[in-house]
Structures are given as structure tokens and as C-alpha cells.
Amino acid sequence: MTHQPPLTEPDVLIIGGGPAGLTAAAELADRSAGHIVVVDRENTAGGIPRHSDHTGYGLRDLRRVMTGPAYARHLVDRATRAGAEIRTNTMVTGWADENTLDVTSPDGRYRIRPRALVLATGARERPRTARRVPGDRPHGVYTTGQLQNLVHLHDQPVGKRAVIVGGELVSWSAAVSLREAGCTPALMISRYPKAESYGAFNAAGRTVLRVPVATRSRVTRVLGKGRCRAVEIEHLDTGRRTTVECDTVVFTGDWIPDHELVRAAGIALDEGTLGPLTDTALRTSRPGVFAVGNMLHPVDTADVAALDGKHVAQQVIDHLSGRQQPSEGVRLTVGAPFRWIAPQILRPDDPAPARGRLLLWSDAYIRFPKVTVRQDERLINRRILAWPVAPGRVFRIPSSVLKGISHTGGPVRITVA
Template identity: 75%
Template sequence: MTQPPLITPDVLVIGGGPAGLTAATELARLGAGHVLVVDREETAGGIPRHSDHTGYGLRDLRRVMSGPAYARHLVRQATRAGAEIRTRTMVTGWAGDRTVDITGPEGRRQIRARCVVLATGARERPRAARRIPGDRPQGVYTTGLLQNLVHLHHRPVGERAVIVGAEPVSWSAAVTLRAAGCTPALMISRYPKAESHAALTAAGRALLRVPVATRTRITRVLGKGRCQAVEIEHLDTGRRRTVACDTVVFTGDWVPDHELARTAGITLDPGTLGPLTDTALRTSRPGVFAAGNLLHPVDTADVAALDGRHVARHVMAHLNGGGQPAGGVRLLADAPFRWVAPQILRPGDPAPPRGRLLLWTEEFVRFPVVTVRQDGRILTRRTLARPAAPGRVFRVPFGLLRGVSATAGPVHIGLD
């Protein structure tokens, strides 16, 4: 078989969302050489491209803009800095440690880079992955698919919808439904409180007039041809009822797009299901880094972008001869936390992006007392002002790890 043409950038960034584009911008500005971004979509920008509401850019740009405007801004930044962006380009596999096969408008190619940044993001689990029984009608979406259809393809949806989940992204789905002329009739959450911030939930209920049913799950989808209703169950009483609707939107329940990391043999974290990384965002494969919601499914777009800014400095260090450090202390999340990111602490390494560890909780705790333990000894106990709540990232100051020993056992982070 004829060998495909070879492209040899200094840095290959896989994924053109906020993390990937910001990493490319910083790398180009820092003089990394040829920085190439590949993205499978028609246009770079990631999820914000079709999230047509405001709220983007606060942490990274110090301004607020709509999702599409934010995406266009990130693309312009990367291009003006000198990065090359190739869209409609799919990475199909690995041909070496830092060599990938791609397929795009020009056919098959190989890319061999000195460094690779994985920024493939995360996606919502669809209905099939959640194992929701019932009929298989039309009108069942995830938020991403809904927004893609409404804002990019200007397709109609239904007239009356049930939203599964009450996370911040669930309210984004409600805004999109309203824009499409569809009434969000009900939002359901399995938790005792809606997962999104109280202010957002209150505003959504008042402005969008969407009732929220807590401690509730969907048990069946009903409808032949088009969705006609869903059956829901209250988790405490077991009482079931049917809600008429022609549209169902499954929101949240994020999983990283980790296929490339997995097929590369990169070590994955069992909690996040994304690559296991240290605070410099190195993966287990030398010269391969990761950033954004591939690592913490899922945080806001601006936090993902700041990951990209952070990782750029450490990619530069690798390009300038910095090796792959060995060892390190594992960081582990104890219940009620599901995961912590990053997961490896090494002597001499930097603080993680924004000086925060990111955790995901399965329980609501209004006044969380965070504990850090190593070898059965409590190193730190601190009460944090913000509640720990399902459906959104819980941030812990990196300074809580100040007493960790580099030669002792794993570090456990939990709640008292």
C-alpha cells in the first residue's frame, strides 16, 4: 500500500474547541513553530458554535459574549497568532507515538509532530447509553444535537418538551427550545435539588416558566413514529405518571471523547474516563498532553480554554528539551466525589490551571468540609464557602495539598 503524504508540524492539536484553539494561540505566540489544529467539524469552535446564548468568555477573555461569537473569536485569535486550522479532518488512528492517520478533503494523510495536544472534549450520553426503555420514536435529542439542528441547520423541533436533567446545560436546552418555538413543559432531576446554581434555577423557572421535578427519573419513552409522551417515576414514593410531549432532551451526564487516548494506550482515569494527567497536563505517553473537558467532563468553556493556555507553557518546555518526569503521588477522590482532576502530583511541577483541583460530587453538601488524607493521616481540613453540588464542578484550592509528602502513599480528597 502506498504510504500517505506526511505532514510534520511542531505541535499537533487534536480538537478545535475552546481548549484546543486557546492552546494553539498560546503556542503560536510563544514561538512553538508550526502549530496545526485538526477538527472533524465543518467549522472550528466546538460546542459554543451552536450554543446561541450569552455567558461565554468571562474567565478567559474578561468579557461576556454569545457562544457563536466566542467560537469565532477563538478561531480568529488562533489564526492571527499563526496557527493553521484544518476542519473536516478526522483523526482515524495512531501510526506511532506522536504520529496519526487523518482523512480530510485532501484524502488520507499522516501527521508526525514533536508534541500532541489532545483536546477532543466531552459529549452527553444519549438515550441508548442511559438504557431508557420504551419505544424508539423521533423527537429524542441530546442538548448538543438539539442546538446543532436549531442554530446551525435551522430545523424545527416539536411543540412540547421534557428535559431530562437540571444542570446548567439543561437550561441552555430550555433556551434553545424556546427559540425554536417549543415549550419546555417539565425538567426532571434525580437529585433532591436541581443540579444548577440556585440563582440560575430560580431565573429559569421565572423567565422560562419551566417547572422542575426533583427526585424523579424517566422510565419509558412512548410513541410510534413521533414521541407522544414519557413515563416518569418519583424515586422516593415509586409513583409513576405520564407526561405528554413530542420532544425529549437528554442533558448532562457527560463522558469524555476519549477514543483517541484509549487507542493510543494512554492510561485513563477510572473516575473521569479521560487521560490520567499531572498538574502540567502530561499524559502517560511522552510528548502527548491533554486539556479541556476531555479531562474534566464537564466544566465551562472558559475553564477549558484556560486549560489550553496552561498546557501551552508545558508543551513549550517539552519542545525545549524537558523530559517526561517519573513517579509522583496519586490523587484519589473519596465518596461522595466521583473524580478529581488532575490526578498526579509531582515535586517541582506547577499548580494546576487556575490553582484549583476540580472534583465532581454525587451529593449536595451546603457547607463542605474538605479533608486531605495521606497514609491515614489528615493533612488538611477546611470548610469552603461554596456548596458541593451534583451536575457542576467543585473547585478546591491547590494550597490544600501543601503538606503532601512526595515519598508517601496516595492522597485521598473527601468531605468530612
């Protein structure tokens, strides 16, 4: 006779204890949504902010600014005080059936069958191997997450001179962590005409951290036997190659959702984000399964991910109360230079997206973007926005640009000029 693992049946299971998951847990517990369980594979909940030891967290969701570790502690404390149960060192290993998940933890193996499930597993940076950068395989090559984990959680040395691959917000975060570890960030490399981060961050990085940026460039080879000793970089326009000495390389950005559970469940994926396809209520294609945070928009700031968690609470409560399944929706699509949009489905009776914003990712810089919305070759809206489109960071547009679309029409296409 086969022994069945023990089964627990909470009202809501949240997978992932980062800003999105913890905020969802706090909101649901505050609103008496039942037994709320958060599981996280790390030994401490809080997500990436736990080891991002610099300020800038909490602006949009908490209306204050704090360091990453303080922000993580605040979110954990709030969820716990509200009555949510947080289980750390707990890994969801797969699906036992359509509604039940297999879990392993220090207490052993068991199963969880919730009435509603919120996926908040976030996103991760692609490592060097996924970016197919050739050369030697020395020590001293990290992603930002690995670097910050070593520096801020384990107090480990990393090297003396580093090259940072990427020019996003997280790239400057890596530069700060390197400085704190006593390692000089000697060069930042971006394939774009200018570093992808906001101008204020780029200016501060150059003047305060004194990090030069090589634009329109890429790493073509990592050199070093045992320990990294240099990287070879190529200018994309001229083809000229140079060698930069360093004992540390940090690959930043180039995000991909942690979507293994989504794929294993057969939940529909968006081909642009590679995360689950969702509507503005953050429902996935499987009834009772919701998704929030940076697995949907890889990757936005922690406070925006947290606001997804706040937004999803009412949608989960509606599901628990037996609200009927939603009607068919209209698909939102994008044209170049946009790579993806989130969310991707608009239904007639659903709420506006979190903060009333649609999130998009671009592969080109446009200073004064003119956003155009069309459906079935019909012009729905055209609006010039005051903020630029830029690669390496999320472009936000008000969801009011969708006013006037037909909910019985074809896909809606959003482009920019």
C-alpha cells in the same frame, strides 16, 4: 509495493478545535513554538459554543461576556491571527505508530507526526440508548448538542412541547434553545432533591422560562409510534409513576469524554473521569502527549476548558526544548460522595494546576463542605469552604490544600463532610 500516505511533521498537533484546543494553539503560536496545526472534524472550528446561541461565555478567560457563537469566532480569529493553522473537516482516524496519526480530510488521506501532541477532543452527552431508557423508539428524542445543532446551525423545527431530562447548566441551555425554536419546555426532570444547576440559574429558569422541575424523578419509558407522544416518569422516593405528554425529549448532561484515541493509544485512563490520567502540567502517560479541557473534567464551563489550553502552552514548550521527563508523582484520589478529581497526579517540580484549582465531581449536595486531605492515614489539611458541593457541576478547591504532603509517600485521599 504498499503506497505510504503523505507525511507532515508540525511542531505541535492539536486535535480538537474547541475552546481548549484553540486557546492552546493561540498561546503556542504567540510564543513562537513553531508550526502549530489544529485539526477539527466539523466544518467550522469553535466547538460546542458554535451552536450554543446564548450569552455567558468568556468570563474567566477573556474577562468579558459574549454569546457562544461570538465566543467561538473570537477564539478561531485569535488562533488564526497568531499564526496557527486550522484544518476543518479533518478526522484523525487512528495511530499509524506511537508518534504518528492517520488523518482523512477532503484533501485525502495523510499522516501527521508532531513533536508534541495536545488532545482536546472534549466530552459528549450520553444519548438515550447509553442511559438504557426503555420504551418506543420514536422521532423527537435528542441530546442538547443535537438539539442546538438542528436549531442554531440548520434552522430546523424540533416540536411543540418538550421534556428535558437533567437539571444541569446545559439543561437550561437546552430550555433556551427550545424556546427559540418555538417549542415549549414543559418539564425538567432531575433525580436529585433539587436541580443541579446554580441557584440563580434555577430561579431564573423557573421565573423567566417558566419551566417547572420534577425533582427526585427519572424517566422510565418513552412512548410513541413514529413521533414521540409522552414520557413516563417515576418519583424515586414513592415509586409513583405519571405520564407527561410531549413530542420532544432532550437528554442533557451525563457526560463522557471523547477518549477513543486515548484508548487506542494505550494511554492510561482515570477510572473516575474516564479521560486520560494527567498531572498538574497536563501530561498524559505517553511522553510528548498532553490533554486539556473537558476530556479531563467532564464537564466544566467553556472558559475553564480554555484556561487549560493556556496553561498547557508552557508545558508543551518545555517538552519541545528538551526538558527531562518528570520524576515520579503522588496519586490524588477521592472518597464518596466525590466521583472523580482532575488532575490526578502531583509531582514535586510541576506547576500548580490551571487557576490553582483542583476540580472534583460529587454525587451529593453539601452546603458547607469540610474538605479533608489525608496521606498514609495522616491528616494533611482540613478546610471549610464557603461554597457548596453540588451534583451536576464541578466543585473547585484551591490546590493549596495539598501543602504539606510527602512526594515520597502513598496516595493522597480527599474527602468531604
